[in-house]
Amino acid sequence: MKRLLFIVFAALALSSLAQNNPYILAVDEYVPAPGQFINTMPEYVEGDNAESMAQKCTEYLANDAGKTVCLGAWGGYITFHFDHPVVNVEGTMDLYIKGNAHTGNAEAGIVMVSQDANGNGLPDDTWYELSGSADEDDFGVRYDYELEYTRLGDSLDVAWSNNLGNAGFINRNPFHQQDYFPAWIESPLTFKGTLLPNNATDTSGNGSYWVLEPYRFGYADNLPNTDTLGCSFNIDWAVEPLSREAVKLKYVDFVRVYTALHQDCGWIGETSTEISGAEDLHPNAELPAGIETISLPRKEIHSSFDLLGRRTRPAQQGFVIQGNELILRR
Ligand SMILES: [Ca+2]
Numbered sequence: 359m360k361r362l363l364f365i366v367f368a369a370l371a372l373s374s375l376a377q378n379n380p381y382i383l384a385v386d387e388y389v390p391a392p393g394q395f396i397n398t399m400p401e402y403v404e405g406d407n408a409e410s411m412a413q414k415c416t417e418y419l420a421n422d423a424g425k426t427v428c429l430g431a432w433g434g435y436i437t438f439h440f441d442h443p444v445v446n447v448e449g450t451m452d453l454y455i456k457g458n459a460h461t462g463n464a465e466a467g468i469v470m471v472s473q474d475a476n477g478n479g480l481p482d483d484t485w486y487e488l489s490g491s492a493d494e495d496d497f498g499v500r501y502d503y504e505l506e507y508t509r510l511g512d513s514l515d516v517a518w519s520n521n522l523g524n525a526g527f528i529n530r531n532p533f534h535q536q537d538y539f540p541a542w543i544e545s546p547l548t549f550k551g552t553l554l555p556n557n558a559t560d561t562s563g564n565g566s567y568w569v570l571e572p573y574r575f576g577y578a579d580n581l582p583n584t585d586t587l588g589c590s591f592n593i594d595w596a597v598e599p600l601s602r603e604a605v606k607l608k609y610v611d612f613v614r615v616y617t618a619l620h621q622d623c624g625w626i627g628e629t630s631t632e633i634s635g636a637e638d639l640h641p642n643a644e645l646p647a648g649i650e651t652i653s654l655p656r657k658e659i660h661s662s663f664d665l666l667g668r669r670t671r672p673a674q675q676g677f678v679i680q681g682n683e684l685i686l687r688r
């Protein structure tokens with residue numbers, strides 16, 4: 359018993375001394391929409407599934423690895439977490455998210471946040487959207503957009519239809535020969551969410567030169583990574599996605615980014631958000647007083663993550679890190 363107490367004490371002491379990692383620990387989900395860089399960023403190989411593709415994204419993004427993941431056309435998303443909850447520090451930005459935007463090439467993605475309210479370590483709880491500048495600027499944002507993508511076959515364009523009665527294609531182009539529909543996902547693939555108004559202009563008038571103007575703030579892959587403020591997000595911006603009612607969140611456990619534009623720019627193709635990393639701007643901020651850490655239900659634990667961000671099997675015995683907690687499982 360003494361020995362056990364010592365182990366518990368030592369482990370708790372170590373965990374309280376540990377500094378939180380500011381960078382992404384692991385990717386939970388990667389569900390891209392079709393697009394010219396899908397199955398290549400990251401690369402799909404025969405036998406890959408949702409879990410192995412998410413693991414590849416972890417390798418691309420965790421610990422500021424700095425590689426780029428493509429989310430495809432509208433709706434495609436990625437979900438990730440850190441080794442601790444991201445605290446909503448009063449009066450300041452909380453998250454910085456990197457993409458590959460440069461001048462004239464803003465491919466805005468909407469950022470969502472969620473708390474692991476049911477304490478199972480999975481991003482299966484209520485999601486909130488971080489409201490960006492297009493909401494304030496009255497650009498005609500649509501909040502109830504739905505889009506379905508259908509794979510028509512090898513080397514064929516991907517069909518889409520939306521809830522406004524429109525239909526079209528994600529067109530193939532000569533630069534990218536692989537299948538554009540995510541190979542590990544079944545067709546049809548449906549997304550729901552917020553649609554930003556188009557931002558692209560064919561400034562040449564003949565289709566040869568497209569400019570994608572950035573929104574003022576509040577979107578991923580919208581402004582260059584060097585614009586730290588422009589790539590930063592405040593958890594205070596959280597709203598309920600449909601009612602747009604503001605929600606006060608003191609911390610978040612999961613972050614999601616999805617492509618917010620449904621736009622085709624001729625020869626440069628569909629607009630797709632890219633993500634190349636994320637950072638908690640104040641990783642060692644303390645949760646405000648009065649916040650209780652989640653106590654896990656003793657019964658079924660679906661999944662948890664080890665220190666490398668790998669999903670571990672349920673019912674493991676011994677010490678398990680889950681979220682920011684050290685748990686002893688018997
Ligand atoms: Ca904040």
Ligand SMILES: [Ca+2]
Binds near residue numbers: 473474477478480481
């Ligand atoms: Ca959960």
Ligand SMILES: [Ca+2]
Binds near residue numbers: 458463464465632
């Ligand atoms: Ca981009």
